[in-house]
Amino acid sequence: MAWISGVGDTPFGRLDGETPLSLMAGAAAAALADAGLERGAVDGVLCGYAGTLPHLMLATLFAEYFGLAPRYAHALQAGGATGAAMVMLAARLVDAGECRNLLVVAGDNRLSGQGRDGAVEMLAQVGHHEYEVPFGPTIPAYYGLVASRYMHVHGLGEADLAEFAVLMRRHAALHPGAQFKAPISVADVLASRPIAAPLKLLDCCPVSDGACALLVSAAPGEPRLRIAGAAQAHPHQHVSAAADLADFGLADCAGRAREEAGIGIDDIDLLAIYDSFTITLLILLEETGFAPRGKAAERLRAGVFARDGLWPLNTHGGLLSFGHSGVAGGLAHIVEAARQLAGRAGARQVRRPETAFLHGDGGVMSSHVSLVLRRE
Amino acid sequence: MSGRDALAAHFWQGCEAGELRYQRCSGCGAAQFHARPFCARCGAAPLWAVSRGLGTVYAVTRVERAPTPDFARRVPYDILLVDLDEGFRMMAHGAPGLVIGDRVRVGFERSGTRALPRFERLPEGDS
């Protein structure tokens, strides 16, 4: 069995004077302190990538910088799903007996180090070099295409998407480390600057600096947070090669994670779902079983995803308002779920959740990782 | 133009000549747009074919925030996914105002070093 024994993070936003390594070190030190472990106890390191620090061996680079000599280390790349994929791999490595304490860490300073223009240009390259990038798309454009089709087939309006931006902002208001906390309304979202129709500025996550880390261990911390289930799906890479933009077939991925955990959907009392755009969040909630097709916004309006609802969703404010610092942005969902399950979410704490379902998305609905975390 | 991927170069040379080229599998008959030296469905060798350039809009977005300074001079511009009648889907530019389900026909528009496929609405009565 594999356990999350500690978590740590930095604030998200503009953090001048930092580097990816210094941010990663800050989050890693906080995770070690949370776990009550010394550096010497870490025998494995998994890290993501950093837009401002392309390197062939980022995990080893970080290990040396931080003062670690692990027996297992490498970086991993699955776009926005990287954080969840690292946690899944760490759990499998612990189960295989390869490591006892894996440090999972990611950090980026893409806002202060790369700037919004640089980040937008770099990220667009996830598209097909010959058959997509020549047309001048951006990540919001790829998701704008997805949104147009999904909304057309399932009868959604732009206000349905906007509700999720408003909810994420409301949740971020209670997190001291969140990038955006000022309240917004559905009208604000609808009136925000058009980016890639139907997506507007407030439908899109920001570019942020920040880092997150957690420890996956063979022995539980206190309380005992088990990585109870994990599964992946990789249906395509490019939006123009996706079979159906109105049905991505992710029910199977979510179902395999829940099956491994031995739970049903009714056992879940906390959600942490990737939200690069409002449309991402609606689709993933509907694909993974938390709303019927086209009904996620209806459930939101009924209070289902509020902090005091049946399935509190992204209580830190998600990528949309807590911030998106590359791989660390996806890890932040996992850090928040662990804090909620441990009862250490401060003003954001929801009533004693026991079982969290998490889902990460990389590319353009391309790479998927579902996780189940349980307090035992 | 990329000189490294000979198959992609063949596609883009087609655009220069006013032809929308795609691949058709010699084994299973599948249409394939992202050109490869094999059919991604069955592995057999594909042959080049030329599309009639008629299709249906599958998805559409209007880009207002461009990825590069070059494209920033062109905003707003519409990007489509189009289902071609021959059975493949591609990304392309679109005339302003196209919506999902519109019947469209391809043309080619000069953009830097490339002739970019761009779709316009088919007049009523055409198919």
Ligand SMILES: [Zn+2]
């Ligand atoms: Zn074939």
